[in-house]
Amino acid sequence: MNHKDENETDGLSEIEKWLETFFLDPLTSYMDQTTFRIDLYETDDQIIIEALLLDFHSPDVIVHLHRDCVVICVAQANIEKLVKREINLPFSVIDKNVYGHLHNNILEIFISKNEPGLGKNRRMLFYEEK
Known part of the structure; x- marks a missing residue:
């Protein structure tokens, strides 16, 4: 019984450790x-x-989901260049349900912990909501 509780605690602490590592990096x-x-x-x-x-002035943002990585790409104002950020997750993001929205230049991406995804690498396009 304690063994199961340890596993559940380890699962939670893995995400907590990942969040801490991300912010302290x-x-x-x-x-x-x-x-x-x-x-x-x-x-x-x-x-x-x-x-x-x-x-950023781009009316759209491209998000790539690849294995355990989320890559956000957006055009920088007055420059013909894409700027991107990669977020490596402690689990396979392609196996999770992922959705989001872009409003007032804030992109929110929601990754379900429980709902299954397509299991494939994919690209998502977000347009500014008005």
């Missing part, structure tokens, strides 16, 4: 300053990735 702070800011949140049912795209 100096590269995360550097990328927040040089590209765009990323915040991560955890609820009982979801991992939420929030990207603050305040300095």
